[in-house]
Structure formats: structure tokens, C-alpha cells
Amino acid sequence: MKAWTLDSTDAGIRLEEVREPLVRDGGAVLRMLAVQVPSYTRVLTVGGRGGIATPTVLGIGGIGRVEAVADDVHTVRPGDIALCTGFLATGRIADPEEVLLGWTGIGGRGTPSAATDAMRRVWRTGTFAERALMPASTLVALPGAERYPDLARLAFLPWLTVAAGAVERSALSPGDRVVVTGASGQLGGATVLLALARGAGRIAAVGRNSASLEHLAALDPRVRPVRSFGDRTADAAAIADALGGDADVAIDALGPAPTADLTMAAFDVLRLDGTMVLLGGVRQTLPIPYDELMHRRITLRGSWMASNETAYSVWRQVEAGLLDLTALEVITVGLDDPDAVLTLAEATNGLSFVALTP
């Protein structure tokens, strides 16, 4: 079969003929139907987002049709359309460990261990391919998906699931005033969609790319675009102005920003008892005064990946029409020219994304 492989972070991504994956204990083989190519995929392939277990077929997330399951697998059945999360956990309750397959990412403190090495060795698998062998615990059956009119749009489900994890952890309530920093990115755009579906009263969608922000604002009058000035005080004032007061919830979905200023601008407008969830890729230290966190009784939470239950709930929201994926601009591509696809993906943001339909 055809697949995009990565031999090392010096080698670059390549289209190759590789052996068809065969089903084995604990796993299922899927014919991949649609897989999102995140905008930062090229950066990731050269090691710009942390280590990757190589050589590997690259790629995380996506939906596929289940072709074969091992005798001990019951999470999915042959013929199902299923979501691949690529998110594998040891399941050891005492000291859990988690990894991403076909991608970069080790959970917790990010330190490899014997367990994470073994998981990434045994399941050296990615979804930028015609077929993929995946561990059963990373698959979520999507009953009814076969009737969805445009399967390429469902390639965004994994990103929506990650965003939904953050929205759940924020405990957003209907009517809440929400600020999403990095709303102009794909994860931020997904977060805005989820917050709308959950009944947010007003959303300050903060970013730099005006076209992305205007696209979000056109979806619903509850979304107020805020173009970042690149200055903490001015940004905090603009967010408060857009919300008509302080925020109940802040969700940060920024990419690797050079400073923590925009994240802190959102922190500055959180109300007493407000909640801030960190979801993005900022690698800066946050200058949070102990006294302020304490007196404002702020809840500060991290959000990495999401449960299979969350993924299923996202699908149910799509099926019910609460999450309207017609808002997405989908560019569909094939496997033939990985370099051109990564270039195309780099130019996408917000609610526009590249869907690989292998």
C-alpha cells in the first residue's frame, strides 16, 4: 500500500510502497477515508515539536472503515466507520502513562520510559496511509457516520475532540462569557465551535489572522473577533470590551508564541472564580502571582488530548446538527505528493484545513 513514511527527523517525509498491515491481537485494520493534515505537520517532521519514534508511517487521527479485527477486539466491528485517536494509554491506574502514535507526544512530564518506548515500538503506526493497524483502545465506532453526506469533513473530528476535552475541563456553562486565545488557529477555531454548541453567551475570538477571525464571527453573532495588538494590557482591554466585562472561562489554544503575553492577557480578564484551560503549544513560563490566583480563586487546568467518551460525544453533536461542519473549508488531497500537501497545509488556519483522502 501507499503511505507517507518518516525515517528520521533529518530525512523528510516520503511517499513509499510499504507492506499492507496485518491484523494482530489487540488491533484492527482500517481502510483510511479522511485524515486531517495539521498546519504544523512540516515543522513536526523536522523535529520542531518534539521527538517522534522513527522509522514510522506518519499521521495521527482520521476516520476509516474497519476491515478486520482481532478475535479479542470488540470496540469496533468490521464495516464500522471509526475514529482513530492515536492516543494510547497504559491503563495502569497507579501511575498512568500515555503516548501518541505516528506523531510526537508523550503525556505527563513528557519523559520516555520503558512503557512508553514499548508502546511506540509495538504500535509503530500512523494514518497518512491507505490502511492502518491500530490498537483497539484508540478506536471509537461512529454509528451512523456512513450516512454523513461528506466524510472528508469528519477528518476534523479528532481536532474537535481535543478542543472538546478543553471545553469539558473548563466546565463552561450556558451563557458564559468565554475568551479563546489562538482562535485563528485550527485548534482555536474548533474550540469556538464547541463553545458555541455548549451554549456560550459570548466568545471573544482572539488572534492575528483577520480572515480567520472574520470567518468565525460570521458563524454566529455571539462570536466577537479580537485582533491581538501584541501588547498584554491593550489585548486584555480589547477582550474585556468584546465580552462586555470579565470572562468566566479562558481557553488558550495558541501555537508556540514567543512570549506568554497573550495568554496572560486572557488571565487578566478572568473573573473571580473563573477557569483558565491551557490547550495550546505555548512553551513559555507563565508569570502568575500566587496572591492573584488565590484571591481570585482561579482554577487553572491543563488539557492534553481527550477521552473516547468525549470523541463519541463530539460525533453525537455533529450527528444532531449542534456542530455544523459545513462551516469548515476542506481542501481534499491524495497521497501522491506529500511535500506539496505539507505546503498547502501550512497555508491553512482556523476553520480551513487539509483532508487527506487516501
Ligand SMILES: NC(=O)c1ccc[n+]([C@@H]2O[C@H](COP(=O)([O-])OP(=O)(O)OC[C@H]3O[C@@H](n4cnc5c(N)ncnc54)[C@H](OP(=O)(O)O)[C@@H]3O)[C@@H](O)[C@H]2O)c1
Ligand atoms: N493540548 C492538546 O491536546 C493538543 C493537541 C494537539 C495540538 N496541540 C497544540 O495546539 C497548538 C495549536 O494548534 P493549531 O493546529 O491550532 O496550530 P498552530 O498553527 O500551531 O497555532 C495556532 C495559532 O496560534 C497563533 N499564534 C502563534 N503565535 C502567536 C503569537 N505570538 N501571537 C498571537 N497568535 C499566535 C496563530 O495565530 P494567527 O494565525 O492568527 O497568527 C496560529 O494560527 C499547537 O501548538 C499544538 O502543539 C495541543
